[in-house]
Structure formats: C-alpha cells, structure tokens
Amino acid sequence: MMTKKVAYIGCLGLIGIITTEFGVIGILPQIAAYYQLTIAQAGVLLSAFALVIALTGPLMTLLFSGFDRKKIMLAAISVFLITGIVSSFAPPFWLLLTVRILPAFLQPVYISTAIAAAVASGDKKHEHQLMGIVLGGIAVAMVTTVPLATYLAGWFNWRASFMVQTGVSALAFLGIWKALPLMPVAGKKSYGSQLMILKQPAFLLSTAMNFFMIAAWFSTYSYFADYLGKVKHMDEKMISYMLFLFGITGVVSNWISGKMLSKSIPKTTAVFLLGTILIPFALQYSGTNIWVTIGIIAVWGFFYAPCFLNASAYMISAAPHALEFANSLATSFGNLGVSVGTMVSGWIIVSNGVEFSPWVGLCFGILSLSMIGLRSLIEKHC
Helix, strand or coil: CHHHHHHHHHHHHHHHHHHHHHCCHHHHHHHHHHCCCCHHHHCHHHHHHHHHHHHHHHHHHHHHCCCCHHHHHHHHHHHHHHHHHHHCCCCCHHHHHHHHHHHHHCHHHHHHHHHHHHHHCCCHHHHHHHHHHHHHHHHHHHHCHHHHHHHHHHHCCCHHHHHHHHHHHHHHHHHHHHHCCCCCCCCCCCHHHHHHHHHCHHHHHHHHHHHHHHHHHHHHHCCHHHHHHHCCCCCHHHHHHHHHHHHHHHHHHHHHHHHHHCCCHHHHHHHHHCHHHHHHHHHHHHCCCHHHHHHHHHHHHHHHCCHHHHHHHHHHCCCCCCHHHHHHHHHHHHHHHHHHHHHHHHHHHHHHCHHHHHHHHHHHHHHHHHHHHHHHHHHHCC
16 A cells, blocks of 8 residues: 555655646747747756756765665655745746756656665566656656646736646645655665766666657657647637647556566567657648547557656666666656757747757657667677
C-alpha cells in the first residue's frame, strides 16, 4: 500500500512542477505581446529554465543524494510555489525570467528523489510501473492544469496562468507534507561509484538518445500555441481545448508505455519515437481541415507523452546501480533537449516561419533513433 502512496504523492508534486515549467507554452504569444518581444525571445522563459536544469541537474542531485527524501521534495516544491506567486504579479521581464530560473536548480533533484523513493518502496519487478506513476504527473498536468492555465489566460489574461501554477504547487506542498513520512537515505553511495557510469559507452549513447528525442518533441511542442494559431488558424480557447485533448491521449499512452517497458525498453522507446517522423508529415498534409487536425493532435499527444518515462527507463537500463544519478542525468539532458530544441526551432521560425518547426523535430527524431541502433549494435558485440 505504501508503494502506491509514495508514487502518487511524487506524481502530485510533479504535476506542480510541470505546470510551472510548461504552463507558459500556451501563453507565450500573450507574454510576447505584453512585454513587446518576439515569440522566440519570449521562448527564453522555457529554454532558459531547461538550460539551467541541463547544466546543474547532476551536480545538484549528487549534492542532495544523502538528505532525507521528504525534506528535499518539500524544499523543491516551496521554490516552485514562490515562483508562481511572484510571476502572477507580472513583474519586469528580467525579474520574471529570474524567478523562472530559480526552481530549475531543484527540478531534477525532485524528480530523481521522487522516483527513487517510489522504486525503493516496491518490488524490482514493478519498478517501471512505479516510475510510470510518478512520471505520469507530466501527462496529468498536460490534460488538466496546463490547458486550464491556457484557458483561463484566454478568459482573463496571462497572469491567471501563473495563479493556477501557484495553486497546484500549494496543493503539492500540502500533499507531501501531510501524507509522506520522513524518508532518510540508508547507505549513501559514494560520488565516485555513481560517476563511473559516465565511462560506459551504452550509457553515453542512451544520454544522446534522450537529448535528441526531447529536442525533437519540443522543437514543435514549445511553439504549440503559436503553430496552431498561425498555421491552423485556431483561437486561444480552441488551443486550450487542443492542449486538453493532447493531454488526454497522453495519460493513456503513459500507462501503456509503462506496461510495454516491462517487456522491452528499446522497442518501446523506438515505437514512440516514430511519432517524431510521422507527425510532421501528418501536420503538413492535413491543411486547415479542423477535424483531421484534431485527430492528428490526439495522435501527437499519444506519441509525445511517454518521452520522459521512456528516456529515464532507457538510461537507467544502462546504469541500474546508480538509479538516482542516472535519473538526474536523464532529466538534465532531457531539459538540454528542451532548451536546444526550443532555441533551434525558434531560429528557424524567425527566418522561415512557425510552419517549419515540425521538420526540425523530424531531424532530431532521426538522430535519436540512430542512437538506439548504435547502442543495440554495441551491446550485441559485447
């Protein structure tokens, strides 16, 4: 019983974190207009957040690896709560960017700690399902809080989105504080033993796969609202509905992926990666037919949602004895992918238009699939 409890509380906290990180996606056009910026400049709110995670995540996770897991989770959520409060007052852009960056230092610490706590409380055979519950917070946020934040921003203004983020973080803080026991870490592993995984070719290829995969998805998803508005001619309310649909199919696929990973991690990862190649063609040839576009968005959400779960499982499978550190690297390089995918796509958008962003994702997707192939070849010859 405790196993599921720890996993679901970890999931609740992740909903708060993802609402903060990705809640800006649906309101980037409004923020750009308010601060008189280009959409690519406003996109820094997402890419800078992700870049901080990429650069500091593993180090922060190593530093906090010996602390009580409940206290770490509470500290991380507290920073996200403060960020939401300050952002909802529409401060100057430099301050908005600053408070957006601060919680990024603790995001990978929270995720790796929550996953480690959930996995430690259960059987080895249920490891991927427990990870799926925690990381399911990403899909749940996509179907609930992220579209809600966009919907309310359409009714009121973009600050309402940050108010939603504040409320979710507050609920997550209370949930962790009230429902979880203290969870001290027994037998902390040395830094050296954890760093050894960086010498393993299979793990390095898994890291590259993670980076390219997340970059592929976020090349387009970061500009979801702008793409649907300018290319598919949808208004803000319709875009919020599309985010909702995107999340619904994502919840289903996250559950399916958790089951599939128990049978074959490489095949599951590759199957969902195929979406990075299929979706650009589907979006290109759907034109402005609203019903066809809705169907494509549903399929898009299905392929996209398990990307973080698949990335973590794929990387951990190459380093099973350093779970927390491997998870932090998965989070960091995944967020480096968010940052690079967002920036590269932003440059393409500025010079060629937002309609080209899915093709950027296709290029990254091909690179990611090639990393899976290379790792399989190396493991066959070992």
